[in-house]
Amino acid sequence: MLAAMTSDEQRDLQGDDVSDGGPAAWRARLAGARLYLCTDAREDSGDLEEFLHAALRGGVDVVQLRDRTLDVRRELELHELVGAVASEHGALWAVNDRADVAGLTSAPIFHTGQDDLPVAASRRLLGAGPVLGRSTHAAAEAAAAEADPEVDYFCVGPLWATPTKPGRPAVGIDLLREVAASRPTTPWFAIGGIDLDRIDEVVAAGATRAVVVRAITGASDPEAAARALRGRLPR
Numbered sequence: 001m002l003a004a005m006t007s008d009e010q011r012d013l014q015g016d017d018v019s020d021g022g023p024a025a026w027r028a029r030l031a032g033a034r035l036y037l038c039t040d041a042r043e044d045s046g047d048l049e050e051f052l053h054a055a056l057r058g059g060v061d062v063v064q065l066r067d068r069t070l071d072v073r074r075e076l077e078l079h080e081l082v083g084a085v086a087s088e089h090g091a092l093w094a095v096n097d098r099a100d101v102a103g104l105t106s107a108p109i110f111h112t113g114q115d116d117l118p119v120a121a122s123r124r125l126l127g128a129g130p131v132l133g134r135s136t137h138a139a140a141e142a143a144a145a146e147a148d149p150e151v152d153y154f155c156v157g158p159l160w161a162t163p164t165k166p167g168r169p170a171v172g173i174d175l176l177r178e179v180a181a182s183r184p185t186t187p188w189f190a191i192g193g194i195d196l197d198r199i200d201e202v203v204a205a206g207a208t209r210a211v212v213v214r215a216i217t218g219a220s221d222p223e224a225a226a227r228a229l230r231g232r233l234p235r
């Protein structure tokens with residue numbers, strides 16, 4: 001039923017109203033988002049909830065649970081936790097890769113990469129509501145994401161090679177400059193190897209938004225780490 005309607009019709013039906021925290025509010029928050037955190041489940045330390053509160057207090061705008069070691073039941077449980085904590089802070093939260101899992105949650109965001117489900121298929125499965133994010137690693141992929149009306153944001157990277165994305169070579173900061181110069185109207189984030197030492201270079205190259213993993217997950221004080229990164233990104 002939903003799939004037979006246009007995206008605008010679906011959004012109307014699903015309560016596309018900034019005041020009700022629905023899809024329009026998610027997109028408005030995304031437009032203002034600057035710092036996006038991908039985190040593992042921190043099962044070893046058992047402090048996921050405390051960690052999330054700290055990162056969100058520090059200024060993280062979007063949080064994604066990204067942990068391939070989880071079985072699907074545990075992943076669903078933890079998405080509930082992530083969603084509850086993110087909502088307390090007025091932040092967005094994302095499901096990665098699995099549209100079936102996303103469809104079972106109330107996640108505002110579903111993220112896929114070039115080797116995952118196509119964007120059109122994600123939209124068909126999830127309807128018009130969720131914000132759809134896409135990873136890109138080349139100028140042509142970024143241009144395709146920008147041209148696709150179903151893509152709500154895209155990421156460009158990894159700028160530097162990183163152990164959190166093995167097998168994906170660095171794209172280099174020049175790609176970021178090229179994408180920035182094309183002045184995308186779709187919100188876009190820089191990703192991969194970004195930390196406090198590199199964030200100024202990323203911003204100087206034209207990015208206004210960044211995704212990080214280790215710069216916050218590996219910090220002894222995640223709140224301070226998030227606050228410091230957020231402080232280097234534009235308002």
Ligand SMILES: Cc1ncc(COP(=O)(O)OP(=O)(O)O)c(N)n1
Pocket residue numbers: 036038064066096097111112113114115116133134135155191211
């Ligand atoms: C916000 C965000 N950006 C990029 C990715 C990476 O997605 P992908 O290339 O599909 O790699 P995996 O995360 O699936 O390993 C992401 N998950 N989130």
Ligand SMILES: Cc1ncsc1CCOP(=O)(O)O
Pocket residue numbers: 038135157158159162163164165168191192193194211212213214215
């Ligand atoms: C998920 C992903 N996609 C491209 S790089 C990356 C991981 C970035 O991790 P870090 O910020 O620790 O380098």
Ligand SMILES: [Mg+2]
Pocket residue numbers: 096097111112113116
């Ligand atoms: Mg993926």
